[in-house]
Amino acid sequence: MGTPGITARVCEFASSLKMEDVPGPVGERACLLIADSVGVAIRARHEAESTPALLAAVKRLGMEKGEAAVFADSKGYTFPAAALVNGALIHSLDFDDTHIAATVHPSAPVLAAALAGGQMAQARGEQVLAGVIAGYEVMCRLGRALKPADHYDRGFHPTATTGAFGAAISAGRTLGLDAHQLEMALGICLSQAAGSMQFLVNSAWTKRFQVGNAAMAGVIAASLAAEGFVGAADAIEGDCGFLKSYAPNPDADLAVHALHAHWETLEIGVKPYPSCRFSHAAIDGIVDIVGAGVPESAIDRIAIGLPRKGMDLTALPQAYRRKPQGVVGGQFSMHFTAAVAAQTGNLTWDDYARYLGDSTTLALAERIDVREDSQMDAIYPERMGGTVTVKFRDGSCQTRCVEIPRGEPENFPEIAQHQAKFLSLTEPVIGDAGGQLHQRLMSLDKLASLDSLFVHTA
Numbered sequence: 001m002g003t004p005g006i007t008a009r010v011c012e013f014a015s016s017l018k019m020e021d022v023p024g025p026v027g028e029r030a031c032l033l034i035a036d037s038v039g040v041a042i043r044a045r046h047e048a049e050s051t052p053a054l055l056a057a058v059k060r061l062g063m064e065k066g067e068a069a070v071f072a073d074s075k076g077y078t079f080p081a082a083a084l085v086n087g088a089l090i091h092s093l094d095f096d097d098t099h100i101a102a103t104v105h106p107s108a109p110v111l112a113a114a115l116a117g118g119q120m121a122q123a124r125g126e127q128v129l130a131g132v133i134a135g136y137e138v139m140c141r142l143g144r145a146l147k148p149a150d151h152y153d154r155g156f157h158p159t160a161t162t163g164a165f166g167a168a169i170s171a172g173r174t175l176g177l178d179a180h181q182l183e184m185a186l187g188i189c190l191s192q193a194a195g196s197m198q199f200l201v202n203s204a205w206t207k208r209f210q211v212g213n214a215a216m217a218g219v220i221a222a223s224l225a226a227e228g229f230v231g232a233a234d235a236i237e238g239d240c241g242f243l244k245s246y247a248p249n250p251d252a253d254l255a256v257h258a259l260h261a262h263w264e265t266l267e268i269g270v271k272p273y274p275s276c277r278f279s280h281a282a283i284d285g286i287v288d289i290v291g292a293g294v295p296e297s298a299i300d301r302i303a304i305g306l307p308r309k310g311m312d313l314t315a316l317p318q319a320y321r322r323k324p325q326g327v328v329g330g331q332f333s334m335h336f337t338a339a340v341a342a343q344t345g346n347l348t349w350d351d352y353a354r355y356l357g358d359s360t361t362l363a364l365a366e367r368i369d370v371r372e373d374s375q376m377d378a379i380y381p382e383r384m385g386g387t388v389t390v391k392f393r394d395g396s397c398q399t400r401c402v403e404i405p406r407g408e409p410e411n412f413p414e415i416a417q418h419q420a421k422f423l424s425l426t427e428p429v430i431g432d433a434g435g436q437l438h439q440r441l442m443s444l445d446k447l448a449s450l451d452s453l454f455v456h457t458a
Contacts, residue, residue: 006237006255010141011182013259014134014169019126019445022133026263027445030133032418033097035441036270037107038071038453039422040096041089042429043349045072048092049327050205054212058085068119069454072429079116083167083219087112088212091159093349094331095274095425099136099267100384100408102143102158103309105211106268109163110135110170112215117171117222118450125447131174133265138255139166140264142236145254146247148381149309152197156246160195160210165235165242167218175222187231188221190242200313203329269408270418273347275331278310280407281376281386282334285400286341289390293345296364298393302338305373305387307380310334315370322365327352339364342390349425379403430455 068082090108118128195210243250314334324333385403426434
């Protein structure tokens, strides 16, 4: 027999992964990432502007009545619908975790699919946690193998495209699929993986939908494979497979690099700000300069340097980005997020309602210029850095260069900071129940079922 292909190797890894094989820090980090994601989903269930339309469509489609749960929601949903909704919710505030080298948000599709699969199989928390970690490992490696800038240049949204495969792995592992069945699930995903960056043109909600859709696609693929449905062979490395179809110069070996030895889960960071991750380094620099914030009138100009892909996603065309329309537009505007951070010393979810359309903030955005920085280009995609120079009206000037933004593995928040973000998101929705929920999520592997994770509104 020849050497197993890429698809076979990742599926063998995922199907055989058990928590006793996972180093303790990896399991702990996965629980932190899961808790971070649940906090975002709970807030998004009641405050993301896209949620009512999404839920109304799910009801219209007859997918509302079922046995699966959605965060901060008392209704039951079908299993695919729960994956769709939870995945979209985790991604709806643009506050979810990131793997910079792969340029993906892993938890939204992977966790949502694992939870749907776990509810379908009535699985224990340990089985779900193993599925999530397997999904993280495969999804992030696929993102690396595509070469993120190349994949973006073709107009794809990597979280949605790689997310379908990560979701199939996490759902399939949770459902107990063997290696061959997982291969079939990935072959089915090959017909489903989609996601376009065209949402940037009009601040569309499709960014959120396509990530939830990836979670749903993974659940459907795993369910079909569980019933013996035949998917395409060699889904990852084939001549018409994922890598060669979705990128011009992929490196397939990166999809299986150091399996069992290097854990991509430990490379996933969390966001301190609800905006595109490309904007975070510059926001960090601004916060370091202004402290608790300064009046707009105190600032003459702000100059920001980003890698080329950061320019594409958050800064071009500059005239358009200086006047963002809607929350998605604000989240992908370096000018707007910088203007808020300069005045407040922070950027929070509530700031979008407060500052979008605010004349003072928009006036400052007009005095912010963003340029491609060759130094930041040189460290991307391993680092998503940024430079910032703030020139004040009094003639003083301060510059910062941030190569590693807050929340990255090297700057990962302490448990108290992590819990503070969780509670700030959940308390307006579920009240005091947030503290106990956080504890349960942090010991997910000890839970006999998933029922206690789905707390309703206060």
